[in-house]
Amino acid sequence: MSRASDPLDGWLPISITHFTQEPIVDWCRFGARRFSEPFFDHTVQNELRKPFNLLFRHKTTLDMLVERQAQNPGLEPSGFIYHMSRCGSTLACQMLDTVAEHTVLSEPQPVDTLLRLDRRGYSDEQRMTYLRAWMNAISQPRNGEKRLYVKLDAWHVFDLPLLRRAFPDTPWVFLYRNPLEVMVSAMRSPGMHMIRNYLTEDQTGIDPASVPYMTQTEYMARILESLLKSALQHLEPQAGKALDYTGLPESVITEIAPHFGLKLTAEQIQVMREKTAFHAKSPTEHFQPDVESKQKEASDEIHRLCTTLLDPLYDQLRQL
Amino acid sequence: MSSPPPNAAKLPLVFDPAGLQADLAMLGSAEWVAHFNTGFFSGDWSGAALRSVGGKDGAIYADTSHGDFANTALLQECLHLQAVIESFQCPLRSVRLLRLTAGSIIREHRDYDLGYDAGEVRLHVPVITNPQVEFYLNNRRIRMAEGECWYLDLNQPHRVQNRGMTDRVHLVIDCQLNGWLRDLISQGEASAGEESSYETFHRQVLQEPALQEELIGITDQPAFIQRIMGLAQLRGFSFLEEDVTAALQSARRSWMERNIL
Numbered sequence: 152m153s154r155a156s157d158p159l160d161g162w163l164p165i166s167i168t169h170f171t172q173e174p175i176v177d178w179c180r181f182g183a184r185r186f187s188e189p190f191f192d193h194t195v196q197n198e199l200r201k202p203f204n205l206l207f208r209h210k211t212t213l214d215m216l217v218e219r220q221a222q223n224p225g226l227e228p229s230g231f232i233y234h235m236s237r238c239g240s241t242l243a244c245q246m247l248d249t250v251a252e253h254t255v256l257s258e259p260q261p262v263d264t265l266l267r268l269d270r271r272g273y274s275d276e277q278r279m280t281y282l283r284a285w286m287n288a289i290s291q292p293r294n295g296e297k298r299l300y301v302k303l304d305a306w307h308v309f310d311l312p313l314l315r316r317a318f319p320d321t322p323w324v325f326l327y328r329n330p331l332e333v334m335v336s337a338m339r340s341p342g343m344h345m346i347r348n349y350l351t352e353d354q355t356g357i358d359p360a361s362v363p364y365m366t367q368t369e370y371m372a373r374i375l376e377s378l379l380k381s382a383l384q385h386l387e388p389q390a391g392k393a394l395d396y397t398g399l400p401e402s403v404i405t406e407i408a409p410h411f412g413l414k415l416t417a418e419q420i421q422v423m424r425e426k427t428a429f430h431a432k433s434p435t436e437h438f439q440p441d442v443e444s445k446q447k448e449a450s451d452e453i454h455r456l457c458t459t460l461l462d463p464l465y466d467q468l469r470q471l
Numbered sequence: 472m473s474s475p476p477p478n479a480a481k482l483p484l485v486f487d488p489a490g491l492q493a494d495l496a497m498l499g500s501a502e503w504v505a506h507f508n509t510g511f512f513s514g515d516w517s518g519a520a521l522r523s524v525g526g527k528d529g530a531i532y533a534d535t536s537h538g539d540f541a542n543t544a545l546l547q548e549c550l551h552l553q554a555v556i557e558s559f560q561c562p563l564r565s566v567r568l569l570r571l572t573a574g575s576i577i578r579e580h581r582d583y584d585l586g587y588d589a590g591e592v593r594l595h596v597p598v599i600t601n602p603q604v605e606f607y608l609n610n611r612r613i614r615m616a617e618g619e620c621w622y623l624d625l626n627q628p629h630r631v632q633n634r635g636m637t638d639r640v641h642l643v644i645d646c647q648l649n650g651w652l653r654d655l656i657s658q659g660e661a662s663a664g665e666e667s668s669y670e671t672f673h674r675q676v677l678q679e680p681a682l683q684e685e686l687i688g689i690t691d692q693p694a695f696i697q698r699i700m701g702l703a704q705l706r707g708f709s710f711l712e713e714d715v716t717a718a719l720q721s722a723r724r725s726w727m728e729r730n731i732l
Contacts, residue, residue, distance in 0.1 A: 158678055168729045177729070180683060202695035203686045205722050206715075207676055260730075 160223075162209055164216060164288050165195045167264040174268070176216060178209040183293050187248055189241050191259040216284035225290035226254065226299035230411035231314065231323040233391070235378045236305040236344070237336035238328035239399040244302050246403045246423045250415075252297040254290050258304050261285050266310050279317035286318075298413070306344045308381045309354040315389050322411050323389070325382045327468050328396035330375055330461035334453045335445040337371050345371050356380075372456035379464040386471060393468050400427035476587050478624045479613045480659030482594070484558070488617035490551035491598045495568070495640060502545060503570060504531045514575025514633075521546040521642075522556070522566035533565040533584060533593075533645055540564050552642065555596065562647040564591070568598065570640045571633045579607075579630040579717040586626055587648065592656075595621045596642040603635030607714075610721070611664025615641075622656050630717055669714035672703055692719070 159178060166177040181198060188194040199205050234240035241257065248255040265281050273281075290299045307314065308325065315323075337345055344350055347362055347370055355377040362370065386393055392410045394402050404423060408415050415423070449457075503517040518531030526541030540563065546553055556566055571577060585591050597617045606613050608629045615621050623629070633639045646652055676682045685702060689695040696715050703710060 160680075166729055180687060182687070199726065201687065201690060202692050202719065203683070203689065205726070206719055207673070207683070207686075208722075209677060 159209060159211075159215075159219065161293075163291065164261065164285060165198075167213070167261040167285070169264070169271070174213055174264070174271075176211045176213060178211065179204050180207070181293070185248070185294065186254060186256055189245065190257045213281050213284075216288050217280060220284050220287050223288070223291060225287035226292065226296065228286060228290075228301055228318055228321040229298040229413070230300045230407070231318070231321055232300065232302040232326060232407075233308045233311065233323060233382065234302070234305055234326040235328065235333060235375060235382070236342050237333045238326045239396045240302055240326045242400055242427065243326065243403050243407060244300070246400060246426050247300050247407075249422045249426050250298075250419055252295065253300060254292075254296045254298070255300045255302070256289065257302045259289070259301065261289070262301070262307070263304055266307065266313070275313060275316070278313065282314070282317045300411070304344070305342060305378060306350055306354060308378055308385070309350075311381070311385045311389060311391075322392075324392045324394055324407055324410060325386060325468075326394050326396070326399075327379065327382070327465065329442075330372075330379075330465050331449050331453060331457045332396075332442060332445040333375060334368070334371060334457065334461075335448045337375075338368070338453075341371065344374055350374065350377075366452065368450070368452050369456060372453075372460050376460045376464065379461065379468065383464065383467055393471050395469060400424075476622065476624070476656050477659075477661035477663075478608055478611075478627055479662045479664065480622045480656055481615075481662060482620045482622055482655050482659045484620040484655070486555050486596060486618045486620070487551070488598065491555070491596070491618070491642065494549035494551045495598055497548065498545075498568075504529045506531070510578075511580060512571075512575060512577040515570075515572040516575055516577060517570050519545060519568040519570075520565075521549070521552060521568065522563060530565075531567055531569075533567070533582075533643075542566075555642065556644070559644065559646065559652075561649045561652040564645040564647065565643075566645070567643050568640055569643050570638055571604075571631060572638045573633055573636050575633050576711070576713055577631040578713060579628050579720065581628055582625040585645070587624065590648045592622060592646050592648055592652070593625055594644045594646060595623060596644070598640045598642055599637070600639045600641075601633075601635035601637050603633070604639045605632045605634060605667075607631075607667055607717075608664060610667060610670060610718075612667050613662055613664045622659060628717070628721065630713065632711060632713065634711075667710065667714065668708050669710040669718060672699075672706070672708050672710065673718065675706075 161180055161182070162178040163181040164176045165179045168175050168177060179195070179198060180203070184194065184198055186194045188197065232240055232243060244255050244257045247253050262282065262285070265278055265285060268278055286299070290296070348359060352359055355374060357373050357377065365373065382393065385391060392406065394406055398406065404415060404420055498519060502519045504519070505515065505517045506512065520528060520530045520543050522540055522542050523530035524538035524540055526543050528543050528545060546556070556563065582593070585593050595615060597615050597619060600615070600617055606615065606629070608623060609627045676686070682702065686695065686698055689698055696712055699715050700712060
């Protein structure tokens with residue numbers, strides 16, 4: 152098939168749904184738009200404001216992703232960012248995104264959908280094949296991009312061994328923060344994983360029978376505990392690097408970039424530093440250190456849960 | 472458990488359109504009550520009640536309550552329609568004549584008050600129609616001829632365009648499902664419908680980058696629809712703006728619902 156007659160040339164697999172027995176890949180004619188919004192889904196949502204992109208989309212099977220792989224090489228991921236949520240991971244992505252040659256995907260929904268296919272009876276091999284094929288298709292260079300970075304969902308630290316097998320050459324970091332500050336931030340606006348039973352016992356080790364007897368605060372602390380334990384378990388054997396929020400934003404330049412094999416020019420570093428003056432999730436607001444306000448806001452229950460459950464794990468991470 | 476019914480099926484029942492049309496001719500203009508919800512349609516969509524709760528005249532909206540249904544005075548005068556209705560061996564609820572005049576359209580919607588699973592189904596008997604009537608169920612065109620009797624799953628999105636020069640009148644019968652009707656539906660001739668003119672155009676756009684270039688840059692929805700209509704006319708397509716609006720709505724809905732498993 153010649154390039155000219157390839158109906159998917161220039162289209163990206165923005166979503167994977169499974170209304171039907173077999174998952175469907177939803178392709179959108181994306182043009183040159185970068186994934187620069189704080190989250191992958193926000194960029195997609197903005198692109199779908201064009202009536203054409205709302206109305207005209209190709210729908211294919213997952214196997215189409217695999218079939219296209221050889222003829223349409225995309226980028227091999229140059230770095231994965233795992234995190235405990237509310238710990239500066241969005242800021243790190245926004246800094247990486249300042250380099251024109253980078254594609255940065257922040258918590259892309261299709262990765263989560265593909266990882267969950269085990270619940271539909273898909274084998275590890277199949278999930279790895281489709282994850283690689285999706286990464287390849289989504290990272291088709293459209294503006295001369297050369298490197299791909301992906302920030303995963305917080306709970307994907309549980310899927311780390313599978314992702315390592317699928318992308319053995321991709322370095323990874325785990326971002327964390329003082330649990331007290333994460334707890335206060337999560338109380339203000341909890342992520343999906345903080346919804347009770349959104350994650351399963353297989354992932355978190357939390358007995359569902361015990362969940363109804365927990366306060367919301369305790370449940371959140373237990374989730375963070377499971378994320379930190381999982382990260383601690385994988386960091387050394389899987390060659391990851393753990394980074395504390397206290398080192399941000401400078402550590403993106405001094406620690407993450409070298410770990411990802413990324414050589415930044417003086418000019419690129421300057422642009423990154425300028426980026427850090429703004430709040431990552433509301434780019435029009437200036438970034439303001441909020442450690443003090445978060446510390447003050449913490450309830451007695453949060454203090455107690457941090458002391459008993461989370462601080463020991465935080466200390467272990469810091470000693471790595 | 473038996474398999475679910477198709478979206479549309481022509482039942483093995485045929486009525487004489489001439490007799491039904493003779494009854495229709497007797498109805499004066501006063502018998503027709505206009506639908507008031509103009510958000511749903513444009514033009515003239517009106518109805519005449521033949522059976523309603525308490526036999527009340529002019530009750531043109533299907534009644535979902537469990538009141539006692541009775542024939543209206545109007546039905547007493549329409550002998551052919553009466554004969555049709557009496558041939559149904561299942562409990563009947565609302566029975567109406569619904570008229571969509573020439574040039575009128577009913578926008579895409581769903582009738583949530585019905586359902587095979589809930590034991591209530593709606594049957595359509597075209598009394599008078601024309602070849603330019605386009606009825607779409609789930610974006611598939613279903614052609615229904617005068618005197619035929621159709622089971623339709625109207626929980627699914629559907630819309631009607633009367634693009635002909637004459638009115639379209641259907642006898643619409645709401646039935647309580649029983650063994651007799653279930654058998655009748657299972658003996659029916661299922662219809663998958665035909666691809667609509669809009670769908671053919673949609674497929675062409677997906678295959679032709681040149682056509683995509685004409686549309687991709689337009690950010691304003693009305694301008695986008697106008698451009699589609701212009702391209703469609705050049706290429707000899709016959710669909711209406713309503714078809715594009717319905718497709719945009721359906722695309723928006725399925726995007727919103729993409730994560731519902």
